[in-house]
Amino acid sequence: MATRTSSKEKSLAAAIDVGSHETVMRIAEMHMGKAPIDIEVVHRTLPLGSDTYSEGRISQALLDQLIKILQSFKQKLAEYGDIPVVITATSSFREASNVAYGVEQIRRCTGFEIDVLPNSIETSLHLLGLAATLQHYRDVVNETTLIVDIRAGSIQLSLYDQGTLINSLNFRIGALRVRELLGDLERQAIDYSALLAEFIGGDLTYYTTLGPKRTTYKHVIVIGGNVRFMRHLLKMEPAESSVDVSAFKEMYAHLADRNETVPRFADIPDEHRTLLLPTAIIVDEVVRHAGVDTIIMPKFSLSSCLLHDIAVRRFKLKVPYDMEADLISSARQVARRYRTDKRHAMRVETLALTLFDLTKKMHGLKKEERLCLQLAAILHNVGKYIAIQDDGSGTLAVLSATEFIGLTPERKQLVSLLACFHNGHVSISEYHVRQLPEPMRLVLMKLIAILCVANALDAGHAGKIQLIRAKQTERGLALTYEASADETLERWHFKKHSPFFLNVFGVEPYLVKRQARETEA
Template sequence: MALQKPLLYGILHLGASSMSMTIVEYTTLDQVKIIEYASRDVTFGEELFQNHRLSFDTIEEICRVLKGYKRLMKEYGVTEYKVYGTAIVREADNRRSILDQIFIQTGFTVEVVDMPKEIYYKYFGLYYHMTKEGFTDTKDAALFLDITSGGVGITVWQGGAMLFQENVHIGTLRVMESFNRNQRSSLSFPDAVGEYLYSMLSPVRDEVSRFNVKYVILSGDEAKQIARLMGVESSGARGTVAMLPQQFNQFVDSFHGVTSTKLMNRFGLPEHRANILMPTLVLYHEILKMVHAQTLLISSSGFVNGVTLYYGAEVENHPFLYMLREQNVQLARSVAQRYHVDETHAREAERFGLQICDALQDHGITTRMAFLLRIAAILSEVGKYVSLRNHSEHGYHIVMGTDIFGLSDREKEIVANVVYYQYKGTPGDDDDNFRRLRELQKICVTKLVAILRMARALDASHKHKIERISLHRRDSNIVVEAVAQEDVSLEKWTFAREADYFSEVFGLSIKLKIGGR
């Protein structure tokens, strides 16, 4: 439902090759009006690539630009805004100093976006635009390739369902810093980069080749610039460029080995732009070798567009958010299937857990926390694939080693800890994995563990005896009325055992009452 009054807000982005400010008037996802947009090209990525940190002068320049954006927002009467920092902040060795100086000089608190969340924001905007253009309704698979300074995101969807998602830490800055200046000037450098990327992508090659990918979709500033260099014009009102993969391959082959110098000489590009485009071109080339797509699409949607839409959609609570979250849930199920979990048991724990969450909204259980509980329930038994002994510990490491699309790194830490404690033990600072969490994360873990234990207790036998439940609250008491036709002694005993911890966490007593139809 559209907002009754348009929402005015600002989105500021601190990136490796540009800084920008977008002032938006948001009514609903289909009514987003850009009031003002300002951007500035920067060379921060080049400096970070060379020194792994930003200098005093660069930090001062960042603060000057941000102060200008702050004055501009004030002129427009913008009081609601968010400042995002991507790879240029998160990859810097002096990250804390950068954030501290920005806060002291401008008053801005920068949200440092980790790579999985950055790619998710881009996917949010891209998938929305692809939906509007009809590319998500087809039965053909589409591969979204997103390249950032610090990594590459590969996402495959088909018929509205997400089939695969993997993030590989081989972004443009990482590629360039893997070779010294002499190596980068060598005639064999283009081939070496291609072979390097080929080896880095090998873990996902077999996975991606399983899908009959018809569309490969590129997005972001570098993708748009490559299209301009190729002389390919936009087709469609939303700015999507379409071409044959052969056209792109012929463009790359025309260089007889792409180098930054050749890009600079042919197109008059500055060195810092050429250093970003060179590995981008080679990486696109390698991906197109992995799949036999019929069409290559370049979308105008990028990080700023995605996060701008996401911010408004979250305030509006737009249904599109929930549709994408269901895609994330389906992807988590596919991860669980790799580890041969009892899928029906996981669905029971998820179902019961959500009902308990609904009854605890006044005890700090948010919609987002309920979503994290669903992911934890789905992945709760992945560790059993490794060993039945200490399976919770193995599950923790599996979750921490998996990029779970739609979750930030901090949210993934929450899910991993819930998996760690869902079977036994008490969350506490005696354990390294829990001690490393921030205080709000710890509170979230404690609550979700208590809920998941109760939910799993209702299917303790893994035989799905309880058909349905209903919860009734009176003062500080919760009664869970369950319908079952079989003996559920194990479920009752397990529920009673886990109820003590639940009561300790929430200050509520909880009891199970069994009845027939």
């Protein structure tokens, strides 16, 4: 999602969202330190997901239609001169078997380089957009808040409490997917809305099982592509962001009534109107589970989220959303779920980050890699829940199956392998390591070298050692430490694991003990 920077205080930028149900282009004026201001928004309905969710691929006919839409968008953009454009696609491309062909056809016919977003990045963008759009966002998520992100192909349930992300789970029961799967049953079912509710509720039952127990929800926030039509039916003013559950229930009843007169929905396109019932059922099921009296329903879309992302990265917009804090919080929740030794994990985390910071000139890694090291340190023992002895394999299995909002698939793979091989029992030619892009393999080895030393320094899980400084000498890398108790075990483990550090960096680490300062009487 790279864009060209501008030296001006304000500029223009465009975002194109190739969605599963419609393709949207949004052109906005960008001001330094301020939110984007929309100049023009163009919607084109094209249900790409209909093919993907039912056939597993996008038909050539739909790809041809999409290319024509994008060509018309390009003509429109030409009216604004040479402005930066970001173009993304979501699950209709992400899940399609012919995604590579589609991306290449679009590049060849339009010149657009389309970025197919992983679900974790799509969710992170939505959370960023929500934080930028919703007034009093920080006050809301400081209380127990369930965010319901209803998309065409799936829904994402994200739970916040005390300002941090507790968990975020994806369910493949999006409005368009449900309509495509169960559409043939509409004429057969006596009560089609009840059938949809049963189907959707069955999947959402897993959230009550996997989610936190005995949770009292304060807020439910509903976001997604069809929210703008629900807001229209609810007669919400542009400045309004919440609605009473009773008003929503009344609207839901009208949607579920097959005999409802057409005029109520006459100004909503047919292709969107058929998605409103599945959307309303999802909201109803979640609200019933949460037990709230009002629903927060702000108006924004992925295209606006993309522009807010540009504003944050290029125009210094401040948004109350901290992706790194959410990632760290999520990692701690996963570690807690798999019953790791919390104190040991925190000590290894501290030792690893300290060693990383003390050896910056040696490893040359950046803050993104530091975050990966921190996440892996928190999670390095989750596999012991599965097997005490071969915990590395268990750790890799658990983390490979766990989604971390904001991490790209490559970064998640890096964290998973780092946690898996935290003891340094790996070579750069190992099969799993070779699945990484080549430049990332050396990054992995450097981080493993740091993590295995940090883990060795808390071998007894007793928190005896504190690193003070690191200094390169003729002998190697001198690590000065203080110990609060006999550290024979830790020194033995350190000696076992330091050869890996030597192999990676060509410098042998060794320990230098500094006597702890005596406290004044």
